[in-house]
Each structure stands twice: as C-alpha cells, then as structure tokens.
Amino acid sequence: MATTIASGHGGHRSSSSTSGAAILAAFIPTFITAVIYIAIFAAIRNKYRKIYAPRTFLGVVPEKDQTPESSTKGESWFQTYRKLPDHFVLQHNSLDAYLYLRFLKFIIGVCLLGCILTWPILLPANITGGGTATQLDRLSFSNVESKNILWAHVLVAWVFFSAVILLIARERLRLIGARQAFLLDTTRSARLSSRTVLFLNAPPEACQPEYMGKYFGNDAERTWPVKDMGDLEELIARRSGTAFALESAEVDLIKHAVKRNKKQSRPVNGASSLENGQTLVPEAERPKQRNPPVVGSKFDPIDKARKMIGELTARIDTVRAAPGRNIPEQAAVFVAFSDQAAAHRAFQEIKFGPTMPMQDRFLAVEPKGVLWNNLAMPLSRRLSKASVALAFVIAFTIFFSIPIGIIGTISNAKYLADNVKWLRWLNDLPPVLLGLLTGLVPPYLTSTFVSYVPKLFRHVAKLSGEPTTGQAELKTQTWYFVFQVFQVFLVTTFSSGAAAVASQIIQNPGDAPNLLASSLPKASNFYLTYFILQGTSSAASTVLNYSDLFEFLFYERFMDKTPRQHYSTYAKMKGTPWASWYPKFTNFLVISIVYACVAPLVLGFATAGLTIYYFAYRHQLLFVCQTKVDTQGEAYKRALQQMPTGLYIAELCLIGLFSAKGAVVQTTLMVVLLIVTAGLNLVLDRMLRPLELYLGVDVWQAQEVPLLAQEDNIPIDDAEALHASAHARRLGLRKLPDPAPRILSDFFDAIITSARGQLASWLDETTFDGDDSAPLKEDDIEKAYTAPAFTSKTPKLWIPRDKLGVSKEEIAQNDEAGLVTTDEAAEIDDEGKLHWDHRFENVPIFSKAKII
Template sequence: MANGAFFTQDGGGHRDSGSTSGQAILSAFIPTFITAVIYIAIFAGIRNKYSKIYAPRTFLGTVPFKDRTPQERADGGHWFRDFRQLPDRFVLQHNSLDAFLFLRFLKVIAGICVVGCCLTWPILSPVNATGGGDSTQLDRLTTGNIVTKSHWWAHVVIAWVFFLGIIAFIAWERLRLIGTRQAYYLSDEYSSLLSSRTVLWMNAPREACLPENMEKYFGETAVKLWPVRDAGDLEQLVETRNGAAYALERAELDLIIKAVKLRKVNGRANGTSEVEGQHLVPPKQRPTQRETPLVGKKVDAVESNRSTTVELAERIDARRVAPSRNVPDESAVFVAFNSQPAAHRAYQQISFQPRLPMQDRFLAVRPKEVLWNNLARPKAERLSKASLALTFVVVFTIFFSIPVSLIGTISNIEKLAESVSWLSWVNDLPPVVLGLTTGLLPPFLVSYFVSYVPKLFRHIAKLSGEPTVPQAELKTQTWYFIFQVFQVFLVTTTASGAFPVVKQIFQNPASAPTLLAESLPKASNFYLTYFILQGTASAASNVINYSDLFQYLFDDYMAKTPREHYTIHAQMKGTPWASWFPKFANLLVIALAYSCIAPLVLGFAAVGISMYYFSYRYNFLYTKTTKVDTKGEAYKRALQQIPTGVYLAELCLIGLMSASGATVQTGLMIVLLVLTAVINFLLDRMLKPLELYLGVDIWQKLEVPLLAEEDNIDPNDEAALHAASHARRLGLKVLPNPAPRILSDLFDGIISAARRQAQDWLTDPTARGEDAEPLKDDEMENVYLAPAFTSKTPKLWIAGDPVGVAKQEIEADKAAGITTTDEAAEIDEDGQLHWDHDFDHIPVHKKPARI
C-alpha cells in the first residue's frame, strides 16, 4: 500500500446523540500512528543494510555519476543531514522536471490548506459554534450547527475571498510553470538532444513520409526524415526470438552448474581435464523442456533453444527486406530539424489532420517512449479505439460504485444494525473493535481495490492508440482523476453519509432540506480520519516501501542467470504520475469541498500532505527514477483539475444555504459559481497557446516582421510588436487594444521571472550534465526506426566454470551465429554463482543513449 491511498467513508460512526465524537478519530489515529512509528523505526534500522532499496541513487551504476545523491560523508555525517540540507532544486537538476514539479504540487496543496486554515478557523469556527443549533462535539464546528440565517454571511465572504484567491493563484502558478518549462527546453543539456528538435506527425499522407518530399512538406529547415513502415508480425517474431535466446542462456547455465556439481560428487575436483568436464553431464541429465508446454515431447533445452533462436533470426532478417515493408497510404513520420526553434515552429504550423478531434503531432518524442504498434494506424482506427477506450472507462467508473458503496456501508454498520435485525450483534462489539471496523476497515478495503485502477487505465490508454508512453500516462491521469473524484469522493460520501438520511426522508419527505443541511456536515467531519490515515501510516509506508523490499529479496533469491541478477540490481522503481497526481489532486478537492463546511478538515489535510511531501522528497532524492517524462505536462493538468474542488465547494454551500432558507446568500454563491466558471474558462483559453507552444522571446523575434505586416503595426514600435506577439498567442486580438498589451506585460513579467529563476538553477555549475555526443551515421539512420527493424539477437551472458563447459557453449553458440560471453561471472566449485557488481564490467550493461 505504499502507492495506494487510504480512503475513508463515514457519515457518522461513533456519534453521541447523532454527533461526531473524537472516539472514532482516536480509534483510527492511535493504531495508524503506532503503525507509522513502527514503520519509521524499521526503516531507520534497515536502511543502510538494504541500500539497493532505500538509497540506490547514491551508488547504482545505472544512475549517471553527476545525478547521484551524496552518500554519507567521510567525516561521519548522517544521511538525514543531506536529506534536510539538499534543496528541492537538486531534484530538478539531478532527477527530472516532473519530479521537481510533483514536490512543488504537494507544497502547493499544503500551502492552500494552510491559507484556508488562516481564513476559516478564526472566523468560521466561532460562527459555526454559535450558529444556534444543538450539535455537539466536533459537529458543533460545522455548518450543521447553523440555524440563524445571518450566520451564513461569514461563509459567503470567506468563500468569495478564498475561492477567487485560489483561482488567481492557479493562474499565477500556471504562468510560472510556462516559464519553468521554457527554461527546461532552452537548457544546454536538453537542447543538445536530437529529440529536442524532432517532431512526430500522425496520420500523414504517404507522400509526406517519403524522404524525397521532405523539403516540400516540412520546409528547408528539415534535415532528416524517418517514415513509420508496416512492421507486420516482425515485433512478435523479435519477442519470440529474444525469449528463445534467454531460454538458451538459462539452459546453458543449468548445464554448467550441473557439470560442476557432478564433478564434485565424483570426487574429481582437482583432477578433471577440460575435455573430460565437457562430458560430465550424461545426456539423460541435460536440461530439458517440452516442445509444447505441459503436453509436448521433452527435448534438449540447449539444442532446442539454440536452433529456435537461429531459425527465428533468419526469418526476421528475411522479413525485414521483404517488399511488403513499405510505408502505408496513411502513416506517421518523424522529422528532425536543424534547430530547436525550427522544430517548434513546424510543430505549431504544420498539420495534416486539422479537423481530427485528437492530437495529430507531438514534440520532442524520444525513441524509447514510442508505442510503435500504434503509429501506423489510420485515423478511423485511432478514433474508434479512443472511443471504445473512453466508453470502457466511463462504464467502469460508474459500475465501480457498487463495491465502493457496499464497502462504504461498513462505516455506518452501527446505524445499519438498528434497522437490520440480523446485524444486532454489532452493537455488542467492544468500542475499540467497533471503532476499528468503522474507521479503519473501509478505507483499507477501498484502498486495496482502487490501487489497481490506474494500472488498468494505463493499459487501456496504451491500447487506445496513444503513440507514446507519456501521452498514455497523461490520458490515464485524466481518467483516474475523474474516477477519484466520482468514486472516492462523491460516491463514497453519499454511500456512507446518506444512508441514515434516506431512511428519515422516506418517513418524512418534508424534512429533506433540514436533514440534508444537518447531515452533509456530519458526513464531511469523518474526513478528519481520512487525512489522519493519509498523514501517518500511508506516508510512513511510502518510505519503508516494504512491498518492494520483499519483492527484491524474493526475486534475487529466485534469480538464476547473471543477467537476471543484474536486471534485479540495476532496475529502479519509476514514477507513475498518472497514479500520484490524481490521488493528491483529489485530496485537495476534498479539502476544498469541505473547507467552509468543516474548516477542521483543512488543518488535518495540511498536516497529512506535509507528511507525504517529506516521504516523496526522500524517494526522489534516494530511490526513484523518472521513467515517464511528461516535461511538466502532468503538473499542468493537475493545476487545471484543482478548480473542480472549488466548484464542488461552491455547489455544496449553495445547497446548504438554500436548504437553510438563506436566499440572498444563496444568490451570491450562485454568482460566485458563475464568475469562477467564466474566469477559469477565459484563463484556459488565454493560457492554452502559451502552454501548447511554449513560445520563448528569442524565438518570437523571428515572427515580428510577419506580425507587423499583418496587424499594420509600426515596425519601429518595439513595445507594440512585443504586445502583439503575445496577444496573438493569447488569442486576445478580439479585445480592445489596451487589454492585450496589459495582459501581455503582466503575463510576460511572471513568465520571465520564473524562466530566469529556473535558468539559474539549470545552469548551476554543480548541476551541469554531459553534452550529448553526436550520433554516428549508422546510428542516425536507425534512431527513429522501430526496434522490430533494427534489434539484433541478444548477446548471451553465462558464467565461467572450472570444468570448461562455459567455453564449450560459447564456441557452440559462436558456430551458430550467437554471441555469448562468460565475462564478469563465474560458478565456484560448489555450484554457486558470483558476478561482478561493477556495472562497467557487465558485458550486457549499456549506458542509455541520450537522444
């Protein structure tokens, strides 16, 4: 549950006289706090022993030396000092832009909650407490205690200030993000990459994909073109060939170990010649496998896999040169330009499917990110796959409410027992057991089920036709946020808090408005437990990450070949942005939705998110690597999702005030809702061009003459040209003349300040990376071709042995055309494998290409 969330549902478990008491909160807090303390204590005790799990970024060979986090210093300094002293920008400089922005997102959420506390606690808490109602305990601090209509004025004023302030902050933060991303794109390390000046176009006509037509379709600045050809069944053949090669590797190692052990059993440890050793394993004891799994005939595993590997390699070579591997009538094409500005202008201006209701071009795509099966799909197939995927997600999200609702009723099992006779035994349970059942069990169960949802959505997104892994991740992020809000917030709250209310409304329909006004605040109060769970056990579990530890220990024990051991030690956990951003965006949505209804929620949310911030900060500094690079797009989408919480908060207040008969206050809240929606709509419209094209001043200078001619602007009026350039990008040409210029200056000032700050961080001498080495001609020719056309038979890695069987197998493989080595690994006289943990010596280790 390190990556899962505890989701709490309760509308009033453990209430005295219908009010929420502190007993349920303590029942959840005490065990989770104890669990968190135990987790942290265990982590502190085992961290240094299992540095592969808890500090791989300090030493692992797959992490470039320049990007490693400092280890414990020679003067005896503790790792916690580095953790405390290293700034967040270290993550930007040595991990990724996305990781840095995710930490910023957590700080943004916590900051919004703290500001909300400063606004709501001094004003709304006493207003609610003196509202004239008869609520007791914690319910007295919610709007459920308000009877006097005039008390709602305080909520109206706070709502206008707080919610409009949040919208203004989002605008400011999105502008700063634009500047930060611009600095990232302009940094020497990024701009030197081939991918930074390469654009992918989808659904391009065949003529545009031919090299001889490159200049005609893409202009004089295009320097290289890679069309996407029909791969047919090549990818499946390559996968099968690699599987056979790795099976051969395992079989050969089995043969080596068996020969060494047989020599020891025969008592000839020191007297066996190499020739004799090669025949130590009788034919009947050689590794075998079935031709067909389970039911097939047993065959020699070494000889069978060797012949299969060779046969498939020959078939792949023949298929690659077949005439059918041509460019389809409608395909995709990668085009590299002579400069980064040229690539950005081409991305902005050239489109082959302008009316296609889905993105048709992508900037700065790296070869390792491409989902090659999805590229050469006709637009009709892309649209149908995307529609089917969306339909599945919608249906799944709706029907998932059935198990969530059933789980949600557990939190109200005490009240349910009053209506259902066969549950009467529940009332006989000890208070502690009942508290754990209603406060802890529901969030645990929902967490377990919900943790698998982003994995399913990610798989569906890849099947939906997205051309790259980052695009599939971003689509998953959107889907999962909607799922979180609908299921974890709306359905969960309704399923738990509304059950006792429904019964009373059925008995007395006229009491509906009053009952809803009282019960919604009570349901929201239990979200205090929600954030307690988040800030204690879940955050601590995120650090100890025991599931990864157990998996590592088990996999390392089960690994057989040197390659398998190396793979386990070399791999690092990635950063599933589509799981993380929606989870915490939804936490903020919940906090905002109940900010004026139950102000205490904001305080608990601030503490819980702060704990998570420290746990993720540790992970980014010591354990995680960014495998999916959205270049800041994931954070932008998360910022766009924050207003959902504002809308829900305003709608809740409108319903509560309306049910209380506060007509004027209700009208003002409706005005605020409309105003919020209009401001957010205009904000999205104005910022979309800037966020999409990331226009930079040094690139805009090339557009000035065109703007001067088209807009009848004096070419000598630099200020007017500057404003016109930004106004065009902001889509503000229709507004009166001063407006675009004022907004231009305001926006540009914020963007420029953020860009300068990020540039200072990225050009820090201690953060400079290695320049990308220029690609060789043959590498340049194949860099954007599908691996199905270029991948070679894997180089096999077995272990040397004192008997000489490994040398025999290397020669046999060489004769068949398969490269094999026994470097940096050996089998000792007891049959145990030893391998060199220095990755520079590993024959199958390759430094990732910087493309």
C-alpha cells in the same frame, strides 16, 4: 418536525459520537504503525541501499545525476536529505520530478491558506450556529441553524475561492516559464529529440525523403517514416525468450557439472576432456525435456534452443526484407529540423487533413517512449479504439461505486445499527472495536481498492492508440482523476452522509433537504480519518516501501538463476507513476476545497497529511525513484487544470445547503460566484492554451516584427512595445479595448519571465566535467526513430564461468551456431553458487544509455 428530527440526529452522537471515536480509533493505530515503519526504515536503510538509496550509487543512474552521500554510516543520509534543495531534483532527475514536489507544496499552501481564512471565522460561527450537534460536529455546517450565520460562510467562500482561482492562474503562468527555461536549456535543446516532431496521419508521399522540403519546409533535415511491422515484434519476442531460455539451460548445465564433479571428488581438468573430443557432461546426464510433456520423446533443450534461434533469426531477416514492410496509407513520420525553433514552428503550423478530435502532432518525442504498434494505425481504427477505451473506463468508474458505496456506509455503522433492524448487533460491539470499524476500516479499504485502478487504466490507455508512453500516462491521469472524484469523493460522501438519514427521509420525505443539510457535512468524518490514514501509515509505507524490498529479496534468493536475471533485478529502479500520484493528491485538494466552508477542520487534517507526504516523496525523488515516463511538465499542467473541479463542486454544495436552509440571498450570491468562477476559468484556459501548447518564446518571434509594426501601428524600433504586442496576440487579448491588452500582457509576462529566469539560473548552476552518456554516432542517428523491430539483434548471452571449463565449451558451441556468448564478470564456485560483478562497467550486457 424538522427541528426535532435534526435534533435527535445530532443528539444521537453525544458521548459515543462517531466523530470522536473514529478520529481517536484511526489516529492511534495508524500513528503507531507509522512510527514502527519509520523505525524499521531507519534501522535497515543503510543495509539495503539498493532499495532505499539507489540514486547514490547504482550504475543505471549516470554519475553526474547521482545523489551525493558521503557515508553509509550513521545519519549522514539525513544530513544530505536536509541540505539538498528541491531544485537538485530538477538538475539531476527530471523536470517532472521537480514539478511534482512543487505540486505538493502548492496544494499544501492552498490548504494552509484555507485554514488561515476559515478557522478564525467559520469555527466560531459553526459553534454558535444554534444547532444541537455535539463534539466535532459542532465545528461543521451541520450545527448552523441561523440564516444570519450563513453570511460568514458566503464571505469566506468568496474570499477563499477567489484566492484559489488566482493562485492556480499564477501557478500556471509560472509553469509556462519553467517549461520554457527547461526546454530551451542548452544541454536539452542540443538533443536530436528536441528538434524532432512526430506527425500522425500524414500522406505516404510526405514520408518520402525526396518530398521532405515540399511538406515540411526547407528547415527539415531528416525523416524517419514509420513502416508496417506486421508480426515482427512477436517474432523478436520469441527469439529473445528462446535466447534467455537457452541461457538459463546452460547455467543449469554448468551448475549440474560442478555439483557432479564435487560428488565424485574428481580433480578439475576440463582441458584434457576437451582434447579427447568428449563433452564435460556426458550425454546421459545432460538435461532433457519431453514434447509433449510426460509422454513425449526426449530432446536436449539446449540443442533445440540453438536451432530455434537460428530459424527465428532467418525468418526475421526475411520478414524485414519483404516488400510488404512498406509505408501505410495513413502514415506516421518523424521529422528532424535544423534547430529547435524550426521544430516548434513546424509543430504549430503544419497540419494534414481536416481538424480531428485527436491530437496528430507530438513535439520532442524520445524514441524510448514510443509505442510503435500504435503509430501506423489508421485514423478510423484509432478513433474506434479510443472510443471503446473511454466507454470501458466510464462503465468501470460507474460500477465501481458498488464496493465503494458499501465501504462508505461502514463509516456510519452506528446510524445503520439504530435504523436497520438486522444490523442492531453492531451496537453490542465494544466501543474500541466499533471505533476501528467506522474509523479505520473504511478509508483503509478505499485506499487499497483504489490503488489497483491506475494500473488497469494505464494498460487500457496504451491499447487505446496513444502513440507514446507520455500521452498514455496523461490520458490515464485524466481518467484516474475523474475516477477519484467520482468514487473516492462523491460516492463515498453520499453513502457516508445520506446513509445516516436514509430511513428518516423515507419516513418524512418533506424534510429531506433539512436532513441532508444537517447530515451530509457529517460525511467529513470519513475524510478526517482518511487524511489521518494517508498522512501517517500510508506516507510512512511510501518511505519503507516494504513491497519492493520483499520483491527484491524474493527474486534475488529464490527466483533469479542466471547472471542476467540477477543483474536485471539489481538494476531495476522504482519509477514515477505520475498518473497514479497526481490524481490522488489533486483529489485531496478537491475534497479540502469542497469541505472548506462545510467542515473547515478537514483543511487542517489535509495540511498535516500532505506535509508528511511531501517529506516522504522528497526522499523518494532524491534517493530512490527514476523518471521513466517524461511528460515535460504536462502532468503538472493537467493537474492545475483539474483543480477548479473542487471549486465547482464546493459552490454547488453550498448552493444546495443554503437553499435547504431557505437562505435565498446567500444562495443567489453563491450562484453568482459559480458563474464568475466558470467564466474566469474558461477565459484563463483560452488565454493560456497557446503558451501551454506551443513554447511561445519571444526570441523566436522575430518574423512577427514587420507584421506587428504594420498592423498595430508600433514603431519597428520600439522593442518593448513589439514584445508586448506579440505576447498579447498569443494570449488572445487583442479583442480587449486598450490599454487592457498591454496591462494584462505585462502582468502575465512578468510572472512567466520571473519563473523562466529562476529555473534557468538553477540549470546554469549544474556544471559537469563531461557527459557520461554514450555519444550519438551517425549510425545511431540513422536508426534513432526506426522501430526496434527492424534493428534489434539476437541478445548477447551471458553465462557464468566455471573451473571445469563447461562454460568455455558452451561458448564454443554457441559461436558455431552464430550466438555471441560471454562468461565474463560471473562465475560458479565449487559449491555451485552463482556470483557476479556488481560493478556495472564490468557487466557485459550493460551499456550506457544513448540520449537522443
């Protein structure tokens, strides 16, 4: 019976097999779309350099970090793209940006290795497996009936999965060396942030300067206690909003005056009007508003805004000076140490209170990445908010399976039409339309639905109490990866594979294992088309980036009214949402590993799709994107730690499939492999955690030498032995019998040192005539880690000048109200159109970033 059902199921996919039709139907439209996208990009790229090459000229990118581009004509940009190495991104963008390109190359390499190992062995084995599957299904596990053939799958699984474990371990070691080189680089180590540590949940006494030495040691130089802000941020937001509203109203007034003058054809003589004590715009023609709207009394919004800004400023000053702005009971404090080594030692050694399940110390935090509202939060509140956030994410991830499951069943519409009476009308659809429905629509809908999830998770992570944007991004990355694996992989795989045989399982429950063993591998059809869609049109869409182009043109032409708004739109650059990028492609690797022995063809499609994506993201990081959230390599580390998930799922799937075939010995071997994989990964995590969490550079371990020499019986003048012993201790290898600690330590240390040396040499290649960032003054250092709510000033207003002199009149009135205003670098012409100077050095509200 089982054979008959399985045979019928495979035979059902003959000439109109979902595999062949779906692959073709997905490839043709997506390939055509990709070609069109790339053609459009090539045609408009040089015209819209603001969108497609801002890193080559935009003033917000320091000149030393701009990507060279000799000309905006012809194909010169492509020559630059081709010639620049990946480590140019390291030198001129960020460590995270470079590591992301390395991440893509790493997973491409793993998938390519999988193709090399699986295709010569498993494709012939599956084809001759004794089943009755047709077309592409013959290449998958679903065509295997002979138990002897399963030995090929066991062999490949042991070899490939072991290789993946070793590759991940090697890459984690190289990442440790890369991070060490980057953090120790002379330019970076000299920064104030590199020797500053943020401590949460510190006692209030530790935040007092007079007790700094007692709590943080003699190497502590300066502290910045985090004070309670109360409603300061809300007041400052209201003041800034009111100032920008005043700015907008004054621009409208100037435009109105210019247009009025043009209609009346008057000669321009603003000076004489001012001399007579009259305003250039009569009171009756000044803009008016009503409060409440429609029925309320009229008022002048400009006068009201000036008055409101003064009131808010006075209130802000009062609140800042109030004694209530003190240090909370469970305080947070930034501590600057004498050098980077002292900061890292303090980060490793200083603790307050019992160990909690939440991190309470953060190293090298930059002020621009601090979430100030979350710092002074009591521990109990932080724990409760984190718990609520986690519960929400779990619930959201589970219930999101409803739409994803429905989408997954669409990929097997043909099977459903044959087995569900009210869906039989699907069989009447033209083959091309049915192919589009089953091949293109499901992955497209999945990709679209899922794209909005990380934005939600990122918002929840910031609300959960994380102290920095980097930590919130890492939490989002973890959540989104779980979501990707659960929804995009597990739910979709089950709904795609199980839906095809659900009715047969109901009719013959005893045949469920055989039915699932033959049908679940066919869920790979979804991922073949999913990788096609992602690797063609989605990758091309990443390069074309039409959404940002349309947004820029829309705001530039219709929404932006003031010089500030035009400047803000023009200066805005695309960021690097690591929490969105990493999990998506880590899940790509998970899917590829899981299907490596089940449907090896998936590896080839994944390799091709990921390669195209690599070239797309390489262009983005060289020419377009600016790193706005700095994780200092933590995002890549987390992705590497998540990759073994694919191994666990793959081994569990093979255990289930072998068991369903009744292959006891093969099943046992896969259980052993699962245990070995889990054990190796656990040991690797424990060994590498100290080096990944703490910098662990040997040059900082001089204080260990006497201790090591005494405890390990090592001559104090044997530098090599002392080095190996120190390294073995940090890796937790001392429990192993000799000479294992020394051998493993030397092996690991060789990989770390090699990576550190390579990255250091690239950083040494970067030589500049000078640093174009603003240098830090003593006042800057004093306020470096003080919340902006305590230091921010009323924004400088920027309005355009005009020939009538209305802007001069408004500037004079603003000065009387204590509001600094300028009309430099912007003007209104005689037609009432706004023009502003795109050279950032002339923009009055532009200032060079201070690197702390």
